[in-house]
Amino acid sequence: MSPAHFRHRRAAAYRAFYEHLPLSLDALPEGPDGRVHRRFDVGSLARFNVLDTRQHRDPVPADPAEQHAEARTMLGREQEEWLYGGMSGSPATWNFVANGVAVAAITEDRVGQWDGYPAARRRLIEAMQRTSNPVVLTGDIHKHVAAELKADFADPASRTVGVELICTSIASDGDGAPTDDYTEDWLQHPCVKLYDGRRGYVRCALTPDELVSDFKVVPWIQADADAPARTAARFSTPAGDPGLHRKA
Template sequence: MDAELPRRSFLQLSGLSAATVAFGVAAPASADATPRRPVPDGAFALGVASGDPTADSVVLWTRLAPRPLAVDGHGGMPPDDVPVRYEVAEDERFHKVVRTGTAIASPELAHAVHPEVRGLKPGREYFYRFRAGTVISPVGRTKTLPAGRATRFSYALASCQAWYHGYFAAYRDLARRDVDAVVFLGDYVYEYGIVAGGNLWRQGVSVGPEHGVEIETLEQYRLRYALFKTDPDLQAAHAAAPWLHIWDDHEVQNNYGADNSLYGIPPELFVHRRAVAYRAFYENLPLSLRSLPSGPDSQVYRRFDVGDLARINLLDTRQYRDPVPVDEADRLAEQRTIMGAAQERWLYDGLTRSRATWNLVANGVVVIAVSDDRIEQWDGYPANRRRLLDAFGRTSNPVVLTGDIHRHVAAELKADFADPASRTVGVELVCSSIGSDGDGADTDAYAKDWLGHPYVKLYNARRGYVHATLTPHEMTSEFVTVPYIEADANAAATTVARFRTPAGAPRLEAL
């Protein structure tokens, strides 16, 4: 089979039209706001979310699903287009509404809508809600990015939320914080079958047999997102702040890269798997229209400017990466890339031309050198890492933001990791998982591999998130953990480490 044929024809084969996609963002003013039939109670059971903020806009999201775990992946909705009204206000009681509009929730997009609200004021807090028929959604809080001079920006890092491994106590704590944005670093869902007595460690819950197989169809991916999104603490974290999303591997399949599955699926068939996974990613998250996939291709690398204070670069280290190296000579090959040539040029240009004080790079896998056999991470792409570090040497205050490893790690980025005395060119903040790997521990058998490097300043294997604050003078980073997650969501959060990184001096000073 010609692998290019599916790429050219996926949009047509999917049943999506340009109008369906566009109306899910903004329906024409003439659109009828009355649903064809009554909207079922509980239609907003998956909550609300916002994301991809700019200085004057934000993407809002919801998905109508009165029965989120309906086996067919359609959330209990009839096969109708449903008009969904939204309101954006400057106050939580909606006394001062500043934007309204309608988007069409269509069955082709699992009754999800992605209205892109424009004309907002920079650096402002807003509240939003949806209405479908007589059913009203919960209220969400969002925030636009500042423009021009900016003096403070607070963000949280989260990743790896295997629902079946435990409760999302970390999100319960994060939702109470006043953050300007959440950066999610990949593995929002996992594709594995969920089996009682096997990997189902979240106590007091059960799932039907439809969840017990590895997911591979669009309906299965939709159902898996719905299962994870039923968690109330995840919903609360989404409703508390706008999110910036990237993916890692489990949104498709463990350790995949480009068109290559490590589990024997031929590339000409794997592109189908990737296409439905990317579509479910778009359907279920607050992403702008620019991230809508065309078949198995979706551009999720993008950047956001926080006034003159920070530039946030979101990377895709899965879709364009070279295959796993076959030997050491291949691993060391100068042309090897984890980002693809076009994304590399885009990133380095955006870094070295940036006038922001801080330049953040959010990516899916660890950049620092740990071990040559960690070929899934940047250790498998040393030439690409060298090019990245060279660009960092010409960039103002670079900071890498990473997830993936289910551990908290704080490290300094060296110009040459083989020479610990070489210049420090930036720092890397690695957040632990929200749920993956269960309760965890303060330390584990891998600690010595990481802490054996002098540039690694923290290693902790509990679940949690990172909270960081930027000012023109410094970045403070706070590593938050919870002592358990398998029993319930009530564990109290604790800060296990805090660091200061002075502007102009890329290092980690323990506080």
């Protein structure tokens, strides 16, 4: 594919993206370029920072030395500065980061996640420590995961600075199961409090005092659309006390 053909396809993709999703005028694309990241507040209760973790990231590293390079970025420098400024200056009680790939440290082999950008993740974690009640909302892996984000992932006893709620897919990967080939990879880390491979969604209830997250699952999606939803796990995160306290 020629560079010109690629730019044409990218422009068409951005146009379709904008025309079929509830986006603001700020996201109106200009040819092959579009601004995806955005921010909105819900009164003084919550601030949502919606990130673009695809088009500004550095390429897949060639080797471990490049992977750990200080200058490597997931978001691009401009978006990093925008994010950290909006987090540290936020008047909200809760500060959410809506993000496309897993932040929690799991394995350096998965270079497409924040594991492939350890210096950038450290900068993100440092910014979270200057922020009121940070919560990361993530998708991408088609699994339910609840994890505590640590000041130093190499030290399980280090301070918890926030939580990450990873939502599974609605239909991708078939019915799924509570455990699968990746369960051990995730649950070997003490910071990971839940892993579930079934289909479903996460429901969050937010007050000035507490975030309650319910991880909902269904036992099947392939046979029909009548599977009953149930709560696989429920966690409480009190304001001012980052962490996941399991309630169900």
